[in-house]
Amino acid sequence: MTIPVASATPSPVPETINVAVLGAAGRMGRTVCDAIEAAAGLELVARYDAGDDFSVVRESGAHVAVDFTVPGVTEANVHALLDAGIHAVVGTTGWTDESRQRVREHLAQPAVAAARTGVLIAPNFGLSAVLAMTFAARAARYFESVEVIELHHPDKIDAPSGTARHTAAAIAAARADAGMAPSPDATETGHDARGADVDGVRVHAVRLRGLVAHEEILFGNVGEQLSIRQDSFDRVSFMPGVLLAVREVVTRPGLTVGLENVLDLS
Structure with a gap:
């Protein structure tokens, strides 16, 4: 499901999408980093992991951050990304109706809505x-x-x-x-x-x-x-879905839950 914010005017898509990876030292994080470095039109600009200062991401020039961390920190990461004006693609599980609602409310805040920031949470990218x-x-x-x-x-x-x-x-x-x-x-x-x-x-x-x-x-x-x-x-089987999400989230303000919502499955 997608919760739109602001107007229907498409968000501008940068010629090269700068990407940060959160959880970059983990098994999925390392695979995501390799996929982004090999993908046309994407540039890996930051690797972030537990113990790092979030300024690594905030000051990297990232347009999109991919989160493959752990359930205990992923919601806080998304809120930090929204405050920084960075779109989020989230593969970390553990989300609840309540935590997704808090993200919706954050996306509806005037400054975030005006920036047309998007969050895509996918339980599976395969x-x-x-x-x-x-x-x-x-x-x-x-x-x-x-x-x-x-x-x-x-x-x-x-x-x-x-x-x-x-x-x-x-x-x-x-x-x-x-x-x-x-x-x-x-x-x-x-x-x-x-x-x-x-x-x-x-x-x-x-x-x-x-x-x-x-x-x-x-x-x-x-x-x-x-x-x-x-x-x-x-884990490489998940990478086409991750790359698709990175390219799509910059055009989808608001919250999207499930990769099926960016695929043509009609």
Whole structure:
């Protein structure tokens, strides 16, 4: 979803977009830095990590900052970027309705709105993952039962993943729009074995060495099952989506949640 601010006049796009990377020393941050340095029309102007002074970013001339840090600091980073007049592309998970609302309110402040600053928060930048989420939302109204399984490496600090939560929320919204009943489930005892509940959709998290990022959405009716499976085997698979977001956010004032909103999926 996109929350527009100010007028509909397109924001000017610089000939070369200067980019800062927050969380630059992490696995994703290093991959993002390499992708930006190799991309036409983009220039890496700052690498920022824990312990650094934010002036490194503020004084770098960055038009856009990409945040792949940790949930505990990402919201504060976005507010600092808005105060500095820098667009933000955020891949860090852990966002809530409340934290996104605080960003909307900051974007609506007169100085920020006048600068037409944009924030794009994406639970997943993998194009296959975005397509899987989109297909799942469209299939949701046709099946009695649905469950989501997400599988990641054991160093991931949040569970369920932001991707799985985003997927489940979109499925739940589609089912609600269609007036569907909750998935049938006679479980009475389970000792948390039924996983997390996201708007009535069960989500299960697997953490296993050797995995990177994977999701399977299971739909069931009497006598049939549909499985939508997405696998990311290397972090470079996220880079086309990150680069697309960097190029798009400078033209999209306000808050955009989900990369599907900048893809032509009509």
